[in-house]
Amino acid sequence: MKDDGFVIVGVRETPPPPAPRREPWYRGKPLFAGGVLGVIVLGCLLCGLFIPGDPSYMDLANASAAPGRAFLFGTDTMGRDIFSMIWYGGRVSLLIGVAGAAISTAVAVVLGAVSGCAPAWLDALLMRLTELFLSVPNLLLVVFLQAILGEASVLSISLVIGLTSWTSMAKVVRTEVRQLRSSEYVVAARSMGGGFFHILWRHLIPNFLSSIMFMVVMNVRSAIAAESTLSFMGIGLPLEVVTWGSMLSLSEKALLSGAWWIILVPGIFLVTTLLCLTSLGSYLRKAANRKERNL
Amino acid sequence: MTISRGAVYWGKKLLLFLLSVLLLSVAVFCVSRWAPGDPLVSYYGDRVEKMSPEERAWAEDQLGLNDPLPVQYVRWLTGALQGDFGISYKYKMDVVEVIGSRIGNTLILGGIGFLLIFTLALLLGILCAWREDGLLDRILCKVGTVTSCIPEFWLSLVLILIFAVWLRWLPSSGAYSIGKSGDLSDRAVHLILPLTVVVINHLWYYAYMIRNRILEEVRADYVLLARAKGLGKGSVLFRHCLRNAIPSYLSIMAISLPHVLGGTYIVETVFSYPGIGTLSYESARYQDYNLLMLLCLLTGVVVILCNMAAQAINERIDPRMRSGETGEVTRR
Numbered sequence: 182m183k184d185d186g187f188v189i190v191g192v193r194e195t196p197p198p199p200a201p202r203r204e205p206w207y208r209g210k211p212l213f214a215g216g217v218l219g220v221i222v223l224g225c226l227l228c229g230l231f232i233p234g235d236p237s238y239m240d241l242a243n244a245s246a247a248p249g250r251a252f253l254f255g256t257d258t259m260g261r262d263i264f265s266m267i268w269y270g271g272r273v274s275l276l277i278g279v280a281g282a283a284i285s286t287a288v289a290v291v292l293g294a295v296s297g298c299a300p301a302w303l304d305a306l307l308m309r310l311t312e313l314f315l316s317v318p319n320l321l322l323v324v325f326l327q328a329i330l331g332e333a334s335v336l337s338i339s340l341v342i343g344l345t346s347w348t349s350m351a352k353v354v355r356t357e358v359r360q361l362r363s364s365e366y367v368v369a370a371r372s373m374g375g376g377f378f379h380i381l382w383r384h385l386i387p388n389f390l391s392s393i394m395f396m397v398v399m400n401v402r403s404a405i406a407a408e409s410t411l412s413f414m415g416i417g418l419p420l421e422v423v424t425w426g427s428m429l430s431l432s433e434k435a436l437l438s439g440a441w442w443i444i445l446v447p448g449i450f451l452v453t454t455l456l457c458l459t460s461l462g463s464y465l466r467k468a469a470n471r472k473e474r475n476l
Numbered sequence: 477m478t479i480s481r482g483a484v485y486w487g488k489k490l491l492l493f494l495l496s497v498l499l500l501s502v503a504v505f506c507v508s509r510w511a512p513g514d515p516l517v518s519y520y521g522d523r524v525e526k527m528s529p530e531e532r533a534w535a536e537d538q539l540g541l542n543d544p545l546p547v548q549y550v551r552w553l554t555g556a557l558q559g560d561f562g563i564s565y566k567y568k569m570d571v572v573e574v575i576g577s578r579i580g581n582t583l584i585l586g587g588i589g590f591l592l593i594f595t596l597a598l599l600l601g602i603l604c605a606w607r608e609d610g611l612l613d614r615i616l617c618k619v620g621t622v623t624s625c626i627p628e629f630w631l632s633l634v635l636i637l638i639f640a641v642w643l644r645w646l647p648s649s650g651a652y653s654i655g656k657s658g659d660l661s662d663r664a665v666h667l668i669l670p671l672t673v674v675v676i677n678h679l680w681y682y683a684y685m686i687r688n689r690i691l692e693e694v695r696a697d698y699v700l701l702a703r704a705k706g707l708g709k710g711s712v713l714f715r716h717c718l719r720n721a722i723p724s725y726l727s728i729m730a731i732s733l734p735h736v737l738g739g740t741y742i743v744e745t746v747f748s749y750p751g752i753g754t755l756s757y758e759s760a761r762y763q764d765y766n767l768l769m770l771l772c773l774l775t776g777v778v779v780i781l782c783n784m785a786a787q788a789i790n791e792r793i794d795p796r797m798r799s800g801e802t803g804e805v806t807r808r
Contacts, residue, residue: 309492313496313776325507325760329507409627409630413629413630439642444637452625455625456622459621
């Protein structure tokens with residue numbers, strides 16, 4: 182017998198699979214939006230450094246001056262410099278956005294969790310009340326609350342916005358809690374005597390945080406938009422408190438005199454901020470849902 | 477058997493509806509009375525300042541504002557049940573008449589706006605889904621996101637600035653020119669700007685929704701089967717996918733009807749368009765109680781009815797929803 186019909190070749194050499202190309206870390210992340218938002222936020226926080234003057238100083242001789250060397254973005258009908266107002270006003274607008282979103286999130290989480298953990302009748306009652314709350318037009322609610330809370334201030338307007346925008350998030354929290362509440366670790370924590378807020382804070386919130394995170398960002402956005410709308414309509418902050426919204430409330434006069442910068446400049450800042458927040462929010466939403474999609 | 481079950485079902489719904497409306501009326505009644513402010517100002521205007529305390533007391537008594545809250549509420553309710561909703565303090569007219577003279581304008585603006593949003597969103601959604609990730613889709617998505625971010629009052633201002641102040645093509649406010657309330661073309665010209673704002677503001681939200689709904693549908697297994705059978709792309713999309721996507725779109729649009737109507741409020745105020753929006757804004761600010769009550773009830777009823785319609789549609793699509801959450805309760 183001859184053996185040379187068979188050749189022992191051993192394991193065939195295969196080229197090592199090409200290393201999977203690492204996606205650059207910034208892939209799919211809203212870098213541009215984040216950067217622009219960062220510039221706006223930093224500019225508003227640090228505006229004291231690069232703006233020497235008082236933003237509410239009224240230079241009546243230069244009222245409604247067009248943008249130029251002296252006034253970068255022009256002045257409003259009361260002679261205030263729009264460039265410095267933008268940054269100082271942005272502080273208040275952003276503050277109201279964050280505060281309003283914090284209040285609405287707190288209300289939504291507590292109410293949603295109570296409703297999710299409660300027996301069926303209480304749950305049904307709470308949800309019916311929520312629907313009822315939704316059925317009153319938001320604008321009227323705001324006017325009511327404003328009237329009850331008295332003179333508008335930054336705090337009261339954040340409270341008003343927070344108290345009128347919690348409903349949809351509360352529904353999401355409720356659904357999430359309903360799914361989580363019978364899981365083993367919650368039962369275990371409860372049987373060991375954990376109180377409602379302990380379980381909520383330690384077990385429930387970490388689990389549904391990612392699914393409401395984008396709603397929180399969206400709430401910041403809608404709170405900023407709501408503040409500007411209210412101030413524009415004259416039921417929000419008064420003219421003396423500089424915000425993007427109260428700057429826009431001068432636009433009726435500006436329309437008559439054709440002073441476009443009074444309308445366009447604060448509005449562009451407002452819309453840019455809202456847009457950045459939206460793209461951050463939708464990035465967070467996609468990040469939270471990433472597992473479910475096979476795309 | 478089935479008839480009686482159906483009767484019970486609808487009876488329950490009706491009861492729930494009535495209860496909600498009643499609760500809503502109590503809530504609005506209490507809140508508006510508790511809110512500070514002087515309703516006499518809206519009735520007598522500036523003359524209130526000069527009134528002596530006796531005159532004030534007499535006037536309040538005349539309007540029935542001195543009685544305790546429950547008495548006032550019961551009086552309002554008995555009147556309302558007989559179709560008498562009281563008079564508006566500001567307009568000194570029957571509330572129903574005041575609203576009746578304005579509601580047409582809002583219905584035209586909101587109704588046309590809603591129809592446009594409904595059809596355009598569907599078309600845009602299908603177009604985007606058809607060309608998923610294509611150039612057109614990406615452009616539309618970007619533009620749509622931008623438009624949905626613009627607050628409606630600012631959009632109105634910019635449009636007024638461009639088309640009314642700079643170009644002078646369109647009027648900036650009102651529903652018709654003075655003395656031309658019957659002229660249809662004049663009304664249409666006044667409607668263009670507010671309508672544009674209403675449509676642009678809501679359109680993308682719903683278009684995006686229907687786009688994603690269809691994209692979800694396109695990934696289902698039955699599409700593969702239909703394609704394998706040799707059906708064309710178009711007929712799969714329209715005959716199969718769309719048919720599955722439409723019911724949930726309908727229920728969303730039912731919920732959104734009051735949302736769109738509510739969106740017209742702000743637009744109405746910016747354009748000083750004589751509709752329900754400006755009216756309810758005024759009545760809430762100036763304590764015009766009776767007017768406010770009826771306006772809130774009207775919007776509330778529309779919202780509750782639309783929610784019920786949406787729920788009914790959902791139950792038609794998926795009968796499991798009818799049983800509600802009874803299954804979950806026992807699982808505790």
